Amino acid sequence: DAGVTQSPTHLIKTRGQHVTLRCSPISGHKSVSWYQQVLGQGPQFIFQYYEKEERGRGNFPDRFSARQFPNYSSELNVNALLLGDSALYLCASSLVGTNEQFFGPGTRLTVL
C-alpha cells in the first residue's frame, strides 16, 4: 500500500510569492493534518481536516490556509511568503477516531 505522498519534494520561492503544497493520504484515511518543521525544532501543528472541514488550527497567521477535497487529498496554501516560512512541511494522515499519524516525506520550502 502506498503511504502518504506529498508534492513537490523541494521548492524555492522568493519573498512575497505564494505557494501551494499537496498531499495524498493513505487509502482509507479521511483525516489529514499539516505541520511545519523549522530546522532543529519539532513539527508544529498548522491544520487538521477531515470530511472536507477544518477541525483544528494551530497558531499560524491567516496567510496560511488549507482545504481538503472529496478524495481526501489536501492542499496547503501560503501567501505573501516570508523568509521565516522556510521549513519542512509535513502532511500526516490518520483514520478518523484514532491517534496515530502517518507522515509523508515532506516538502522542503526555501524562501529567498
Add this chain to the structure above:
Amino acid sequence: GQNIDQPTEMTATEGAIVQINCTYQTSGFNGLFWYQQHAGEAPTFLSYNVLDGLEEKGRFSSFLSRSKGYSYLLLKELQMKDSASYLCAVYSGNTPLVFGKGTRLSVIA
C-alpha cells in the same frame, strides 16, 4: 499552555543502552508518541503509550507515568543507524499532536 521538554542532544556508544527522557505539561492527555526522524526525512512511528507502564517492542521500549507527566524511550543494543532525532509528542485531544523539539542522538563507535 502546552509544554514538552526533552534533552537537545545525547551521545552514546554502539552496543550500549540509552534513555531519552520527556516531560510534558498539556491541557489534556490522550496518549504519548515517540517518533524517530533521520535528517531530512519524515518522522516514523516508534511507540504509543496511553496507560502507565512499559511498552516493549524489540530493541525499543517506552515508559509512561501520567501522574508525573513523564515518559522515556529506551534504546538497547545501539546501532550506528540509530543516530537520529527522537521526537516526543502528546495527543491532548485539542490538536492532533504537540511535539517536543526533539533529541538528537549520536551513536559513536
